[in-house]
Amino acid sequence: MRLIIGGYAQGKLDYVCSKYHVQKDMVWDGVIPNDADGIIDADSTIVVDHFHRWVKKCMEDGACPEDEIMVFWERCKNENRDCIIISDEIGNGIVPMDAFEREYRERLGRILIQLADKAEEVERVLCGIGQKLK
Numbered sequence: 509m510r511l512i513i514g515g516y517a518q519g520k521l522d523y524v525c526s527k528y529h530v531q532k533d534m535v536w537d538g539v540i541p542n543d544a545d546g547i548i549d550a551d552s553t554i555v556v557d558h559f560h561r562w563v564k565k566c567m568e569d570g571a572c573p574e575d576e577i578m579v580f581w582e583r584c585k586n587e588n589r590d591c592i593i594i595s596d597e598i599g600n601g602i603v604p605m606d607a608f609e610r611e612y613r614e615r616l617g618r619i620l621i622q623l624a625d626k627a628e629e630v631e632r633v634l635c636g637i638g639q640k641l642k
Contacts, residue, residue, distance in 0.1 A: 509584060511627040512594045512638075513620065519636030520594045521557050527638065528592065530555050538562050540580050554584065559595035563616045567608070574619055581626065595620060597632075 514520050525532055530553055538561035541554060556562070566573035584591040599617045604610055624630045630642040 509581065509590075509623075509627050510592045510629045510631070511620070511623050512592060512631050512633060513597050514633035515600075516596050518633050520596075520633045523633045523636055523638050524555060524557075524592055524594060528553060528555075530592075538565070540576065542580075553590040553592060555592045555594065557594045559593045560598055560616055563619060564612050567612055567615065573615065574622070577619060577623070581623075593623060 512520050512524055521532070521535065524530060525535075534552065535555045535557050538558040540556060540562055563573045563577075566576060581591075583589075595616070597620075599613050604613070624642065627642065629640065631638045631640050633639075
């Protein structure tokens with residue numbers, strides 16, 4: 509599994525599509541595919557863009573994104589699936605006044621830490637240029 513992080517509008521998806529030869533129409537945008545989605549063929553790479561949006565939606569729906577992402581992670585690992593997760597870094601800058609927004613930033617940051625720990629590769633993209641962190 510690979511984790512790609514970076515700020516808003518820094519070219520993360522274009523970077524991934526170019527480097528890993530992924531077609532944009534094969535990208536899951538803001539959702540984590542599940543068994544009911546009929547995941548593409550077993551040889552294709554799963555790319556989840558806007559992961560941060562998925563985390564926020566889970567929280568808004570009262571779900572536990574920490575548990576759900578680990579189930580997805582294990583499923584990919586057990587099926588020997590190549591998976592790339594792309595997420596904005598949202599923890600920099602002004603701390604929001606809204607309690608939910610603060611909790612969202614905190615939980616996303618902690619989830620990204622867990623994913624980075626488990627990932628084979630972690631890259632940060634800035635101005636469309638990838639920098640390998642792990």
